[in-house]
Amino acid sequence: MRAAAEPAQLDRMFFALADFHRRGMIDRLSRGPASVSDLAGPLGIALPSAVKHLAVLERGGLVASEKVGRVRTYRVEPRALDTMETWVARRKKLLNAQFDRLEAYLASQANKSSRR
């Protein structure tokens, strides 16, 4: 059983994803590690802006970086995607259980009225 992420960490994770360019960076990095300039160019954003977006993604636990020589390379942190997947799956499970109960209730009501 995976330990639940801390609330403050989830806040930072979801906040980091609430931006088109930052989601674009996750898309690019899901295909392979990249440097800041690899990321900034195709997204049409300036380097300083890309650096800021990457810092937000790093605080959100969504990317990790490593500096080799003069180049810092970024990659997606798979655990963040797992955390999100677990979060959604839990709510979907509860919601489906809710629909199942409603369905069972409606079926029982239909049975009652057909027996009258």
Add this chain to the structure above:
Amino acid sequence: MRAAAEPAQLDRMFFALADFHRRGMIDRLSRGPASVSDLAGPLGIALPSAVKHLAVLERGGLVASEKVGRVRTYRVEPRALDTMETWVARRKKLLNAQFDRLEAYLASQANKSSRR
């Protein structure tokens, strides 16, 4: 195939989730529909604050509401959870393909060196 959500809609969805109380509301609503006061009480927040949080969730497409008589009832919008699930699944798939390629590459290098 489900149509991809619009970027602005994804911004609002992820932003809405970047808050502990709003995620608490989603948790509660995943168990069944509820009114503002049902939601505010257990979360220990004032009604006006709960109303604001619910408006953010509604703009994010995560909850829908219906007014019956004087009471407005909120429920989770399952499509939002589906959208999030699809978003994560796509990135995980790309990431796993990336790991598979790396693994294949490393295996091929290991074969080369064992043949030397």
